Amino acid sequence: MRKLLFTGSLIAAAIVSQASFTAFAAPADDKLVIDEELEMITRAKSVEGHPLPEVISGWHFRTPETRAIESDSFQNPGMLGVEQGEEIWNTVEGTEGKSCASCHDDASVSMKGVGAAYPKWDADSGKPINIELRINKCRVENMGAEAYKFDKGGQKPLTAFIKHQSLGMPVALDLAAGDMQKWWEQGKETYYRRTGQLNLSCASCHEKNQGKYIRADHLSQGNVNGFPTYRLKQNKLISLHNRFRGCIRDTRAEFPAAFSDTLMGLEVYTTWRGTGLSVETPGVRQ
């Protein structure tokens, strides 16, 4: 009897371990369809020059519960930020008495595709420009309003709202414009450069060890197609440059300032790595 019980518990243990293995296998074999309507591209063949054969959205590396939240736009708490962004879009600010809508009218028309094509080359500054900085440029030059400070004011919700207009569209950067190629190379160098006391590069985790555990979490490929992303851990929208800084901090390195040349190069390079994946803004991650 004692022996029987022992065997029984062994079988139970075997079943449990197999179940947990299936539940947390990453990347999960699943399809992301928003509101049972919009089919998203979450796996795509890599572009030429990419070190991995296939690019996979971070969505596949998350638990079934987290994946379900993103597939329902009502349940997705990031949509609260998008709605807030829509209000800002229609709010008049600055000395010129204009809102975003005064010039750009209906965002679902004028901003469609923007989120899939940024960062772009900005000839005025001779640098790449992302959506956050493009908003600031518009605010200062055209609205007579103050530029948003990093992650402050309406920066995150408005960026999320603008990027959300490209929901489902595949990411495609124009690297031929201006000096984009040079910034891409600089970003690549940052990506592969080991930093910090832990001596890690982006590639140490997101390329060589993607799909494996880091503590209790799975490492994704680090694609940025869902930013600004709602992180359940922090209960709010998290901007891309905040995430870059957090990741670099975790290697115990000094982290560069948001929108600095180092991080702008990294944004160009990491965005390019996700070429072909649908814009998921606002993505949901743990």
Place this chain on the structure above:
Amino acid sequence: MAAKPRVKVPKTASAGDIIKIKTLISHPMESGQRKDGDGNVIPRKIINKFVCDFNGSTVFSADIDPAVASNPYFEFRARVTESGTFKFVWTDDDGTVIETEKNIEVS
């Protein structure tokens, strides 16, 4: 950010149908157990009650405690037998009451 409710109720249904209702409200749900940068306790401020009425009678209600995360989301089902109005009420610790309504046409 002022609390803003979102509610999803089907516009129409057949009598006797079981319908799905989803609600989400933006709220920080400050637990009262955290401290700010200077070490002072951040006072508790949560939604402590959520009630859904249909034509005056309660369909669903919940007492909420500090362990619930920000932006509380509730999804529940109700059987509808007549046309009417769902009324949703969230009560904040500071006494603020946030209300919204949705009509449903039952045939």
